[in-house]
Amino acid sequence: MSIWNPDNIRDVAESVGIASLHKDVADNLARDVEFRIGQVLEEALKFMRHAKRTTLNIQDVSQALRVLEVEPLYGYEATRPLRFGEASLGPGQPLFYVEDEEVDFEKLINAPLPKVPREISLTAHWLAVEGVQPSIPQNPTTTSTDSSSLLPRGPSANPHLAATSGADNVSVKPLVKHVISKELNLYFDRICIAVLDASNEEYRYAALASLRSDPAIHQLVPYLIQFAAEKITHNSNSLFILTQTLHLLDALLSNPSLYLDPYVGNILPTCMTCLIGRHLGTSSDTPQSVFALRDLACSLILSLIKKYSTSTVSLKPRVARTCLRNFLDLHKPLGTIYGALIGLTKTMGKEGVRQLILPNCALIDARLVKPAANEGDERKKFEADMVIAAFLRALEVLESNTGEIKEGLNGHATQEKREDYVKEKLVASLGEVLGNKVFDFDKQRPEFVEAVLENVKGLPSPGD
């Protein structure tokens, strides 16, 4: 903290012939010197302030010394601020000194006289006429000063007052076309092309990396998000474009220097489309890649929620509502059901699974999964499997931290009897396919089945 440290004191002591100075003395002296310097500066600042200056000069300090009844330092008077030179004593040890020009006396005498400084002169101009600042050369141009920072803002600002000062058109300015520099325009074009460039992987990754880290692209954010939304709505059959667009959004979201709060509302529908869209990709795409896309969208939504649910409180409910609606709509294809299911599981957690998914298991099982699973179509069968897997994953959520494992079911002594009971119960509450699937786990992971049973206990038996 101390600027004037004991070493300085010792140096000074040595210079006046005191060879050894006790450490405490040096310490104390150093503190005292610093305090006195502070006192002088305090006074000097008063003189600076009353001279309506913002830089302290030598005169202020000598005036301060005079006021403190200390003899002022002579020989330092200068009308211009002192120039300090810097010399290095070693690494990290700069030494500052007053730069004193050496002047050759002979030269000084023979040199032509310096120019006489110009006289102080006075000019007058209109700073304002009836509340409006005229734009004359004597007044600063509106562009040179950021006039918006000078005016009151916020809901309580009085627009009439601003209007009378002739500054009203300034606040309207944002309505004028958003001007983006040429460089940014070029960057935007390139990025759009690069991200969707199917042929060059390196090109794509470079673009995404740039979006992820570039701090200067804030101006482009609305355009990029608009771009993403457009691409997704018009290219629902191209998995590549959809995936790339999601990656683009992900890159934007992970850029630490962007402020995306206002755009969350625009990003969300784009992601939702990829999560629960009816038809994604074409029939030539493998079903796996479609589900991968849904998974990606789901995780993106999850990170959105994690990051912005504090600022956009309606975010989570909105996602959950949309997912639930799709989940319960039996006319939706299995893909949509899958998306809704993982969306619900991830966003709502255990409680969501218990309240929203479990009661509807049996219904969906009967209406959608069972017919699909028993169908010959390879593709349909795969989709059904994926949905079942999603269900199982959802049920797995229940298992986590349900507490200690109970030993067997109450009152069912024999293993066989118990198995029968469990199977029956599972099938009844979860549906035939799903119930059996869960039951298959009984051997390896009895805890899991236990947890599911625990949770389905309270459920009323489904109507059909």
Place this chain on the structure above:
Amino acid sequence: MSGPAPPPGGPLSRSNSLGGPQNAGLAGTPTIPPQGSQGPGPPAGPGSQQNLNQIVLEYLNKKGYAKTESMLRRESAHQDPEGKPVFQKLEEEGGNKYFRSFNLIKGWVLDDNLEIYKGELLRLLWPTFAYCLLDLVADYYPRDAEKFFETYHEMFTREHSEDLRALSRITLPEHIQASEIAKLYRNNKYRLSITMMAFHSLLQFLESHLEEGGKIIMNIMQSHMNIMTIDRAKASSEYSISAMLHRGSTEQEMPAEDEGIPGHHPGSANTSLNAPEVLPKVQLGPAQRESDLMEDVRADLEKEDAKNPPVAGRNTLVEELEKTIKREPDDDTPNRDAVPLPPSTQRDVMMEVQKIKENRDRFPIPGRTGGVGPGVSVVMHTFHNTFDSINCIEFSGDLKLVAVGTSESYIRIWSIDGSPLPSAPTSTNPNPPPSASKRLIGHSAPVYALSFAPSTSEPDPTPLDSPANATSPRVLLSSSADKSIRLWSLDTWTCLVAYKGHDAPIWDLSWGPFGYYFASASHDRTARLWSSDHIAPLRIFAGHDGDVDCLAWHPNGSYLVTGSNDKTVRLWDVARGTPVRLFTGHTAFVTAVAVAPSGRLLASADEGGAIILWDLSSGRRLKRLRGHAKGGVWSLAWSVESSVLVSAGADHTVRVWDVLMQTPDSISAQPGSGAAGGKASADATTAGAGAVGKVGDAAPGGAGAGGQKKTKGKDVVVSSDQISVFPTKKSPVYKVEFTRMNLVMAGGVYLP
């Protein structure tokens, strides 16, 4: 380290039924347990203090010497097995105790506390911090003091940067005696208002944590603070709910009006604890002029009216006079004999006539009507090639001259229109060349303030019987760091008088509204009243705890307002020389003060860029105008109607403020019903002040809904009552002034 000794005359000495070693407890005496003792033998060496005690205790216990035993237990409790003292109490921990204590209260205030009390309890932290630091220094823990400052000062930099700067260097006990601020804090109690509930929960908390530091805080509160408890429910009190609510909304934005070192009842200058709640009465009405003078003025105005009848729709001059001047002496008018003035002259009559004329013909600035603010015109006078050597700029009342005081100790005067200044022939130069500017040389140190004698423009046409330049200022006052005030003649351009009396540089100076008297403010912490015909001061206004930085006269000439380094603004009774009001709330040095022409309102500005409006009669804060950047507001000026305030400062701007508009910063507690109403509202020119209350009440609620978001850091918040802002080209503006015709004159220095 002596062992616990049995109390003299204790039970031991008397009950000696057994011939055992009665001096068992005495240290150093090798003690052998009595034969009968079968207890667990001491495993360690007999020299161990603890063992010794153990043995003796057992013995005493066995013998049933309960009192002696308890005494021994108590006395040996503070020692560890090695016989070293155990620090059980915080007091014994040295400098560290302040860290723990402050951490304790900081943690409580910031986190474990009800949200509603947080705002007011936060205010407690600053004095606690300051006193902890000073106590650390006083107890000679220099290193701990430095560490303490480093650890905690961050949170106070917003509001107390000046104090922090001064406190940061205080590390040795001697510094406390040498440092102004330390002395101020140590010798005074910091006053703070806390609501009842918050105070009780605070006490409860501290009492339950006595050992963890509560005691230290309690001590500090008892010895250094003066905590006033306010009842939240006491709505009738002026500073209660509404003030509290407002403080809550702009949490930690500014201190309460009664907080701080010169703690006082809001507005009252009486800082004693049991100061009466009733403020001393101030008579803020316009001055009562000499009747002879008024008769002459009336006669002249009648003549004028007859010669130049007013255009349609305008008042005659006499009517104007009736409106502004004529009134019966009443409660609100200061007694004319209290501050006597010399008999009026023809010059006074001419000036009064001219003032009436100008008042009638002025550009009217109405109060806010129809939501549109008034358009103010500003003429900017810029000085070039100054090399920052100009300290002050002053315009003369007749708007013909402008004077500057420089760091180079001279004064220079220009004619504003560039016409040559009249110069009297001197012996050396009988025919001086005409020049538009003059230098006045005489001071021996930088000139910090100038003041032209009151003047008006020449009547038009000039009456035949009057001498030329009858109403020009004729004289100029200047003050300087050389501790003198000089009076200069503007006819001969020479120094007439040097007034000496101040013991330090003189920062500010101003002629009274009617001439003859003038006041000065100085580094020696006093303001003084002088009259031009005496070389010694007539009154000394002492009371400020720091330099008196600026001053302003009340328009009726009976009161003086001073602003100071100690962040307070005071109102003084000129005749008695006593303070009648004290205004606290600034968080930086006060740089400018100005009293409204209506006489009811006061504006003061500080180095941090905040301007605060005060009601003089109730002594309460009305609102705070924010917008200026840090660096000082150098000048303030009121429009004739007292409805518009203009400020100028180091941030290169001139700003125009709406005085009447209510903002979230304004305190909705209306000024006391006493003086603000009454006569004033009947008077057209002073309607402004009376309207404050009315407009405030009628203002839509939207303005009050906490629209101001507090932004941390450099971003300056502009409050919504700023009408307009006029930036200049790299020219800090030193002076603004409203003419009597409502034109703003601004003076600045171009500093490329």
